[in-house]
Amino acid sequence: MVAKIFRVAGISMVVGEIAVSADLMIVGGGPGGYAAALRGAQLGRNVILVDRDGEDGVGGVCLRVGCIPSKALIEVADHIHRTRSLGHAGIRTGDITLELGAWQQWKTRLVDGLTAGVSQLLRAAGVSVIAGQAQLSRPDQLVVNDPTNPLAPAQYFQFTDLVLATGSRPAALAALPRDGVLILDSTDALALQEIPRAVAVVGGGYIGLEIGTALAKLGAKVTIVEFCDRVLPAMDKAFARPVTRRLRQLGINLVVNATAQHFDGMNLHVAQSGSMVAIEVDKVIVAVGRSPNTEHLGLDTAGAVIDERGLVNVAGDRRATPHIAAIGDIVTGPALAHKATAEAEVAVEALCGQRAEFNPATIPAVVFCDPEVATAGYTADDAGAAGIDVDAVTLALVASGRAATMAARDGFLQLVWERNTTTVVGVHIVGPHASELIGQGVLAIEMAATLEDIAGSIYAHPTLSEQLGEAARLALGRPVHVPGRHR
Amino acid sequence: MSELDFKMPDVGEGLNEAEIVEWLVEVGDSVTEDQAVVVVQTDKAVVDIPSPADGVVVGHGAPVGDIVLIGATLFRLEVVGTAPDPSDHARSTPADTPAGAAVVPQQLAPARPKASPATRKRALELGVLLAGVTGSGPGGRIMTADIEASASASASASAAMIAPANGPTAPVGAKVTVPSGHDRVEPLRGTRRQIARAMTESWRTVPHVTELREIDAVELVRAQRSLRAHLEPDGVRLTFLPLFIKATVAALKAHPSFNASLDFDNELITYRSRYNIGIAMSSDEGLVVPVIHDADLKSLVDLARELDALTVAARNRSLTLDQMSGGTFTISNYGSYGTWMGTPIIRPPEAAIAGFGRVRDAVVAIDGRAVVRTVLPLAVSADHRLNDGHHLGAFVSALAHFLSDPVLLISGSNS
Numbered sequence: 001m002v003a004k005i006f007r008v009a010g011i012s013m014v015v016g017e018i019a020v021s022a023d024l025m026i027v028g029g030g031p032g033g034y035a036a037a038l039r040g041a042q043l044g045r046n047v048i049l050v051d052r053d054g055e056d057g058v059g060g061v062c063l064r065v066g067c068i069p070s071k072a073l074i075e076v077a078d079h080i081h082r083t084r085s086l087g088h089a090g091i092r093t094g095d096i097t098l099e100l101g102a103w104q105q106w107k108t109r110l111v112d113g114l115t116a117g118v119s120q121l122l123r124a125a126g127v128s129v130i131a132g133q134a135q136l137s138r139p140d141q142l143v144v145n146d147p148t149n150p151l152a153p154a155q156y157f158q159f160t161d162l163v164l165a166t167g168s169r170p171a172a173l174a175a176l177p178r179d180g181v182l183i184l185d186s187t188d189a190l191a192l193q194e195i196p197r198a199v200a201v202v203g204g205g206y207i208g209l210e211i212g213t214a215l216a217k218l219g220a221k222v223t224i225v226e227f228c229d230r231v232l233p234a235m236d237k238a239f240a241r242p243v244t245r246r247l248r249q250l251g252i253n254l255v256v257n258a259t260a261q262h263f264d265g266m267n268l269h270v271a272q273s274g275s276m277v278a279i280e281v282d283k284v285i286v287a288v289g290r291s292p293n294t295e296h297l298g299l300d301t302a303g304a305v306i307d308e309r310g311l312v313n314v315a316g317d318r319r320a321t322p323h324i325a326a327i328g329d330i331v332t333g334p335a336l337a338h339k340a341t342a343e344a345e346v347a348v349e350a351l352c353g354q355r356a357e358f359n360p361a362t363i364p365a366v367v368f369c370d371p372e373v374a375t376a377g378y379t380a381d382d383a384g385a386a387g388i389d390v391d392a393v394t395l396a397l398v399a400s401g402r403a404a405t406m407a408a409r410d411g412f413l414q415l416v417w418e419r420n421t422t423t424v425v426g427v428h429i430v431g432p433h434a435s436e437l438i439g440q441g442v443l444a445i446e447m448a449a450t451l452e453d454i455a456g457s458i459y460a461h462p463t464l465s466e467q468l469g470e471a472a473r474l475a476l477g478r479p480v481h482v483p484g485r486h487r
Numbered sequence: 488m489s490e491l492d493f494k495m496p497d498v499g500e501g502l503n504e505a506e507i508v509e510w511l512v513e514v515g516d517s518v519t520e521d522q523a524v525v526v527v528q529t530d531k532a533v534v535d536i537p538s539p540a541d542g543v544v545v546g547h548g549a550p551v552g553d554i555v556l557i558g559a560t561l562f563r564l565e566v567v568g569t570a571p572d573p574s575d576h577a578r579s580t581p582a583d584t585p586a587g588a589a590v591v592p593q594q595l596a597p598a599r600p601k602a603s604p605a606t607r608k609r610a611l612e613l614g615v616l617l618a619g620v621t622g623s624g625p626g627g628r629i630m631t632a633d634i635e636a637s638a639s640a641s642a643s644a645s646a647a648m649i650a651p652a653n654g655p656t657a658p659v660g661a662k663v664t665v666p667s668g669h670d671r672v673e674p675l676r677g678t679r680r681q682i683a684r685a686m687t688e689s690w691r692t693v694p695h696v697t698e699l700r701e702i703d704a705v706e707l708v709r710a711q712r713s714l715r716a717h718l719e720p721d722g723v724r725l726t727f728l729p730l731f732i733k734a735t736v737a738a739l740k741a742h743p744s745f746n747a748s749l750d751f752d753n754e755l756i757t758y759r760s761r762y763n764i765g766i767a768m769s770s771d772e773g774l775v776v777p778v779i780h781d782a783d784l785k786s787l788v789d790l791a792r793e794l795d796a797l798t799v800a801a802r803n804r805s806l807t808l809d810q811m812s813g814g815t816f817t818i819s820n821y822g823s824y825g826t827w828m829g830t831p832i833i834r835p836p837e838a839a840i841a842g843f844g845r846v847r848d849a850v851v852a853i854d855g856r857a858v859v860r861t862v863l864p865l866a867v868s869a870d871h872r873l874n875d876g877h878h879l880g881a882f883v884s885a886l887a888h889f890l891s892d893p894v895l896l897i898s899g900s901n902s
């Protein structure tokens with residue numbers, strides 16, 4: 001066999017069955033993969049990152065079709081909605097609308113800007129980025145194919161260590177196969193050029209709720225169809241309550257305990273407690289969870305195990321075998337970008353022979369719905385189930401002066417602590433900017449702060465962050481803004 | 488249905504931790520009462536831990552390779568029907584709680600050790616187990632300084648014993664090798680970890696004194712050959728080892744301070760009445776020391792048979808906790824590896840250890856003439872806190888006496 005040699009991003013490559021030797025390889029350019037590549041480079045490894053979409057793939061789902069685009073949409077929808085709804089505070093508006101086409105251009109620019117930023121970081125760190133679909137051909141060998149061109153020769157890499165960060169894709173519903181026009185997944189929904197008149201969102205989890213709320217604020221008639229008896233079924237019921245109230249205020253039609261069966265182009269047919277309901281919509285958005293991209297990785301050749309949910313079994317240091325680690329949406333734990341990034345550091349350090357363990361006290365979860373929901377650590381129920389003896393207080397948002405100036409009333413902050421040590425083990429926030437405020441809670445939990453630590457810190461006034469201190473004082477029996485409670 | 492937090496039980500001998508060797512039941516799988524759920528390894532043995540009730544395992548307390556403290560959650564069980572009291576597993580009689588009643592865990596688990604991420608990272612780097620550190624911070628919070636103090640306490644304890652008195656003091660962490668290139672790093676686990684701990688403990692606490700001697704083994708070899716030929720038809724494989732054991736027991740009877748143990752903290756010496764002889768054996772995982780209990784009451788044939796059984800059990804990793812504990816003195820038969828002489832390391836709280844080298848022909852001087860005799864190299868290490876050089880000399884002489892005149896051993900009187 002004649003081997004052709006050429007150069008890609010500075011690496012000599014032998015094409016054909018002869019494998020090029022590689023040091024640390026990363027598959028997937030998402031928040032897990034690119035963070036792993038950068039950490040590997042920091043530790044002096046020679047890093048090659050493979051993404052299906054090459055340079056364009058860096059940032060992964062999160063940057064390209066997930067966290068960032070969805071928040072860009074939510075941001076503008078929220079602006080418009082708040083401006084409209086502050087009539088009682090004296091704001092007089094004409095007709096405010098969002099030109100979705102123009103928004104798409106803005107979104108594309110901002111996503112491209114951020115992607116270019118990540119590429120720049122990778123380049124500066126000396127990471128080579130390669131395009132192609134990667135798969136294990138042997139326990140220590142990766143074969144990379146061009147999925148768009150089956151005739152292109154495959155590239156073989158013999159690696160020392162490998163990090164898999166192939167992420168996830170929208171889970172499909174057999175009854176509602178995606179066509180990208182009438183039946184959309186979250187990626188399609190974030191690429192809409194026009195606001196649909198009436199739309200059904202199938203799935204009341206965080207992704208469906210975020211997109212549904214934004215579209216409703218932008219003027220669409222939105223129906224949310226949920227299989228369970230309420231939205232946000234994975235979260236504590238208390239968090240769903242203020243969110244449900246707001247969904248109703250926004251005119252969103254909530255169809256719970258329901259199964260979407262069929263879309264005929266005019267009506268979405270939904271089975272609900274034995275009878276069929278027809279909901280007239282233009283489009284259906286399916287957001288019923290995510291499926292991990294693990295089935296075509298050839299993991300079995302390396303002796304790694306994939307469980308029945310499609311997740312790769314990994315040890316505490318995220319290694320599935322001595323030289324292969326897996327992180328992000330393809331391993332256990334919440335499918336969230338910051339979890340993928342945090343695991344990246346652990347996995348690469350472990351592969352570099354350092355002692356490492358993914359063992360956070362908490363991974364915060366945020367829903368950018370209205371009001372925002374942010375949770376970190378144990379709820380009182382979870383703690384009980386885990387055998388931890390806790391106590392909890394809930395401080396209503398109405399106690400906050402700053403919230404009043406924002407015309408926000410619906411929400412709360414809940415503090416959960418271990419009873420005998422008063423160590424804070426849970427912080428849960430529903431209300432404006434909960435996504436930002438939760439950082440304080442995470443820090444408190446990670447630092448094993450006690451109620452006195454939190455009550456003894458001074459928070460700027462007037463801010464929403466004061467709620468945390470006030471909740472701790474309430475817990476200690478000496479609140480300032482809650483009448484009649486002292487210990 | 489109710490959920491039960493099954494805590495790592497005390498598997499005996501005051502051990503305070505165990506390592507997860509294998510999960511026999513995966514999360515989500517159901518188990519029946521007394522079905523083994525997990526295999527753990529303690530300092531002494533590999534033990535199956537059974538389920539206290541019928542149910543579904545809903546969580547593993549730790550992955551394979553992790554160390555679990557006694558009393559920490561080992562696994563969580565979704566119990567079918569009546570849940571037994573989790574602390575009551577040994578009896579495993581159905582508890583008298585009404586069916587379906589929720590179990591209130593007897594002891595509520597603390598959330599996790601109170602330590603910041605930076606402190607946890609440092610603990611991982613220094614190999615310090617957070618759960619074993621007492622926090623000096625507010626509310627018992629473990630501070631980075633606590634971790635470093637804990638690490639340097641063990642580091643300097645060993646440095647003091649090993650390093651020359653005037654040598655430079657090694658800074659904390661100096662012993663950590665930074666891996667480079669294709670170095671392979673693996674956690675210290677299993678039998679290797681136990682050996683490492685036991686040896687460190689011994690070397691750190693026991694001042695060893697070792698005597699080396701070569702003794703005339705002409706009669707010993709003759710006795711062993713004729714006994715072996717005699718017993719072979721009965722399927723008994725008589726090696727030198729039963730004879731070594733017999734001779735050792737006889738010497739111990741004459742010198743009780745070698746069949747003793749020292750409790751230094753309480754300043755007590757215990758002279759043991761039983762003669763339980765540990766035999767150092769190599770296994771795939773490393774050194775194991777099964778014990779022949781009451782060796783003084785056993786015949787050479789008994790000893791030969793028991794040694795065979797222990798060798799097989801060591802190879803199959805099926806030695807029981809009983810077979811691994813209770814030793815009063817240890818024998819290392821390193822001659823079987825071809826070793827001439829060695830300096831054996833004592834297994835505290837035992838007082839001494841004997842090492843037997845390879846029997847060989849050597850030129851020795853007898854009455855001013857060079858003659859070829861069969862010799863057995865002998866090494867005995869003793870805890871110098873209990874025995875001085877002259878005690879050791881007397882003990883080795885007694886051992887030599889019985890070995891060079893083995894007829895004394897088969898008399899059965901041992902003295």
Ligand SMILES: Cc1cc2nc3c(=O)[nH]c(=O)nc-3n(C[C@H](O)[C@H](O)[C@H](O)COP(=O)(O)OP(=O)(O)OC[C@H]3O[C@@H](n4cnc5c(N)ncnc54)[C@H](O)[C@@H]3O)c2cc1C
Binds near residue numbers: 033061133187335
């Ligand atoms: C609409 C939406 C909103 C979201 N909002 C948030 C949020 O607000 N906050 C949050 O934390 N998370 C959010 N997420 C989740 C977040 O996007 C994911 O958790 C995160 O992207 C996972 O990162 P990852 O590195 O595991 O993989 P991904 O980001 O999925 O990246 C995987 C990459 O690997 C590539 N790839 C896959 N297989 C192969 C292969 N065989 N060969 C080569 N390349 C391959 C893919 O092309 C992709 O680029 C959201 C997701 C969606 C869909």
